[in-house]
Amino acid sequence: MALSSRRKFLKISTGTITGIVATSALSPVVTGCKFIEEKTKRNVKDIKKTPTMCDVCFWKCGAIAHLDNGKLWKIEGNPNDPLSNGRLCPRGTGGIGVNSSKDRLTSPLIRKNVNGKDQWIEVTWGEALDYIAEKMKIIKSKYGPESMALFSHGSSKFFDHLINAYGSRNTCAPAYAQCRGPREIGFQLTFGDSINSPERTDIENAKCITLIGSHLGENMHNSQVQEFSKAIEKGASIIVVDPRFSVAASKAKYYLPIKPGTDMALILAWINVIVKEKLYDVEYVEKYGYGFDEFVVEIEDNTPEWASTITEIDTQLIVDTAHEMARYKPATLVHPGRHVTWYGDDTQRSRAIALLNALLGSWGRKGGFYFPSVYEIPKYKYKPYPSSETPNIDEANKTYPFLTPGMGLSTDIRKATITEKPYPVKGWFVYATNLLGSLPNQEETIKAIKKLDLLVVVDIVPSEIAEWADVVLPESTYLERYDELNTDPFKINYVSLRQPVVESPNNQKPSWWIAKKLAEKLDLGEYFPWKDCEEYLDTRLKAAGLSLAELKEKGVITGKQNPLYIEEGIEPKFKTPSGKIEFYSLQLKEKGFDPVPKYTPTEEPPDGHFRLLFGRAPVHTFGKTQSYGYLKELMPENEVWINSNVANNFGLKSGDRVKLKNTEGIVTDPVLVKATERIRTDCVYLVHGFGQQSKALKSTYKIGASDAQLTSKYKMDPIMGGTGMNINFVSIEKEEYNG
Ligand code: SF4
Missing domain, CATH: 3.40.228.10 (Dimethylsulfoxide Reductase, domain 2)
Structure with a gap:
């Protein structure tokens, strides 16, 4: 049964998430004075330290998780790790809140039609993966393997491997063309x-x-x-x-x-x-x-x-x-x-x-x-992926002459899903990215979703896109799983490890496990020949003369310091x-572009409108951290920055609430005003990631305003297909606040 023509937004309500959620909030020991107070009470012999790698953002800092009597206590930087130098950022420190977030997905969910109504039904992993495999096999036989696309974010590449083994090269990351x-x-x-x-x-x-x-x-x-x-x-x-x-x-x-x-x-x-x-x-x-x-x-x-x-x-x-x-x-x-x-x-x-x-x-x-430089760890020697005559969508479109081959454009895949050109895309596998927050123009994303025969979402929490899915799979957090090794290029070469510190509290599974099990159901088990992630990692490390046992103990192994500059003898x-x-x-x-850059004016805000700018806050990563106890306490919602003179003209002061309305008529939830001289009069500013529209995000639902909702216009970069998004304009609507 394809849900394509009938797919609707389906709330993942508290009633459908019936698993037992670990209820203990992040221990107060990491906050303020209580930290010092309680630290003195701890018995050193009860503390277990495990090195691992932070995943609250993509920087991948080496960290050391501390357990007190088997319970997560705190996380600090690994002093041997070149990316953290022994210190985590506030998000990394508060990251352990993810483990006990009450918004976590706890079991696989399938959308089923019961008595004429779509409902979320908790199912076993076997049922969920059987369902996905069956749909993927139908898509492959009807439209070809390239009709399945992957959107992903983060360091895990097991789903890329799965989709490539299935025969599709349509894999993409919004972190590229949207960033x-x-x-x-x-x-x-x-x-x-x-x-x-x-x-x-x-x-x-x-x-x-x-x-x-x-x-x-x-x-x-x-x-x-x-x-x-x-x-x-x-x-x-x-x-x-x-x-x-x-x-x-x-x-x-x-x-x-x-x-x-x-x-x-x-x-x-x-x-x-x-x-x-x-x-x-x-x-x-x-x-x-x-x-x-x-x-x-x-x-x-x-x-x-x-x-x-x-x-x-x-x-x-x-x-x-x-x-x-x-x-x-x-x-x-x-x-x-x-x-x-x-x-x-x-x-x-x-x-x-x-x-x-x-x-x-x-x-x-x-x-x-x-x-x-990079610590060279040989890749796992897999069987070659199936060869295909069908190019990926970017290559078929040939619209952007300088797009890096293989990077994939999320917006091109979205457009192909809507238009079925250059060929139909009928299935999306979405891993750890809320496409309704990361891609511009939510309406287009929803239009594309409605054309799909299958939408699978793998995530920690029920993000906005999860509520449009056919199947939602709950992933273990970074504190509960193994992941790919990190050898990103840096000043010194190194290899670092993410390893489990605690068990997943419910029926969540790591991405490597999900990808392997699904591959087996798709008759692609030969692409995942290893028993488990430990065997996979150990095989790779042994090929480089290292071992998993050593890396588990140290968390990070550094290599030699290579010269860094021309001054040190490098001939560029x-x-x-x-x-x-x-x-x-x-x-x-x-290719018809300016050989030397030239200035071309951008559109000006219409009368009564302000250019919408958005950015980051030190305590949150996009929309993913807002339910983490400590981080939520530090910054529970965003504010709209409005120049003081402009605010005065509107009769507004800091602490009032307004709604923002873009030129397409989209209106946000009420958001706090920050009236400040620290911004020009022709623009307003929001921290990205707030104003979540997923009701299942119990602690963050409709808190603050969503810049993603307002980003309905975008301008494609003709050279490589990036999406210019600072071209949206908003007006300010005063809100009568009764809170
Ligand atoms: S959240 Fe902070 S500590 Fe964690 S990886 Fe990112 S920068 Fe590093």
């Missing part, structure tokens, strides 16, 4: 290499750091923030460009409150000053640069005076900040940002940032961008067509 994708391509087009995650930024040694819309400190990527603090302590000069006076701005020597949408003009003007006054690293540019003379001609008219009228930043401030960056070169880092999908020209803006760094000679230099290799840093890009020109 850092344009940055990776902008830098690749310039240096032949991307930034990656963790970012290869040598913040600690930078003498000047420029942040463009990047709010380090609120965006809590652990080692970056630690390095940023060190750089500030060492007296680094900080330049912050942001329409909002962020925490980072409070540390800045220069703060540039830029008019939203005009960053490209500012970057081009900086380039113009540095080139015209010959303040760039002449030797570096001559040695490594390609097309510099053509580049100079292209940026000739981008004067500070020209940029000042566009950006609303004083001409002299543009000149002074250009001088400041040049003064500290090559130890000047113009940070590439992370969430860079703003206006649809984001690859070109990222390329402009790359070019500014190239002029300053910071690529490959101390205090700029280092050359990362630029994997561009010219083999050099491409100041002028012939490959862009050949």
Whole structure:
């Protein structure tokens, strides 16, 4: 039975989640004074420490979980781990709240039609996986394997492996085209290499750091923030460009409150000053640069005076900040940002940032961008995936010439699901990502979901998309499971492990187990030849001369420290067509794009409207942490930042509540006002991830306002398919609050 034509939003109510939920809230021992008070009462011999890896965000910090008499007590950074350096961020510290969150999914659920009504029915794992396997087999025989797509987030790759073994290459991660994708391509087009995650930024040694819309400190990527603090302590000069006076701005020597949408003009003007006054690293540019003379001609008219009228930043401030960056070169880092999908020209803006760094000679230099290394752990030797004549949807569409092959575009898969072009997509497997929060335009996502024959959601909590699923599978948290090894490129190479610290409290299972069991039911068991994840990990580690036993004990093993900079003897290799840093890009020109970035104006807010900006908070990761006891206490809801003068005009003050309405007529739930001079008058700001619309999220349902609801417009980046999302405008509706 296909539910495609009848699928409706189906609330996962408390009545359907009948399993026993661990009720103990996060122990008060991690909060404030009680922490000290209770710590003294603990008996050291009752404490068991287990190294593992945090999963509250994708930074993957090494951590040490402490159990007191078998009960989770606290989690700290692993001092041997290069990503945490022995310290977790607030989210990591409060992350153990996930284990006892009362919002957790407890058992597999299947949507069934009972007496003409869709209902969620708790089923066994066997029933749930049989159901999914049967549907997937029907989809494969009717439409081909590529009609099944995977959307995922996080470090587990077992579902990617499963979907590839099934025969589909339609796997994608919203974290790419909705976040850092344009940055990776902008830098690749310039240096032949991307930034990656963790970012290869040598913040600690930078003498000047420029942040463009990047709010380090609120965006809590652990080692970056630690390095940023060190750089500030060492007296680094900080330049912050942001329409909002962020925490980072409070540390800045220069703060540039830029008019939203005009960053490209500012970057081009900086380039113009540095080139015209010959303040760039002449030797570096001559040695490594390609097309510099053509580049100079292209940026000739981008004067500070020209940029000042566009950006609303004083001409002299543009000149002074250009001088400041040049003064500290090559130890000047113009940070590439992370969430860079703003206006649809984001690859070109990222390329402009790359070019500014190239002029300053910071690529490959101390205090700029280092050359990362990786601990080589051979991949598991699997049987090859089935060959297919059918390209994945991006390759078939050929719309975005510089999209990294194999990355996959969530919005292309969504569109193909709606239009059935280039071919039908009938099944979605959604792992650890709430597509209604991560993709722009919820209406399009729901339209696509309604066309599906199968929607499977695997998650810890019943996110908004879970309520549209046919089957919901509860995953064990990071404190309860093994996962893939982490060997992400960094300053020092390392391998780190996530291992179970406690048992799952109910009927939750780790992703490796779900993928393996489902593969067996799909007659694909030969692709999962290992007995369990321990055997899988041990096989990989043994191939590198290590062992799981050793890694279980240490949590992280570091390798040798390789040279990081040109100064340390590295001869850089630029994997561009010219083999050099491409100041002028012939490959862009050949495909009809500007070989040197140009400023194009973005749409202005209509009368009575404000540009909607959104970002991160130090204590939450998107929508996933809001029910974690300690973190919820620290930040229970978001606020809308409104300039004080604007708030006055509306008769609003901090603590009042308003609704936000976008130009498409979508209205949020009431949200608290933060009336502040720390934001421009033409925009408002929300922390992302609040305003959850899933009723099963008992502690977070409709608390705060959802920026995702309001992000109904988006502009595709023609170079690589990123979705520019800072093009939505909202009006403010005063709320009569009776709370
Ligand atoms: S940055 Fe924070 S939340 Fe992210 S992995 Fe590290 S400790 Fe966990």
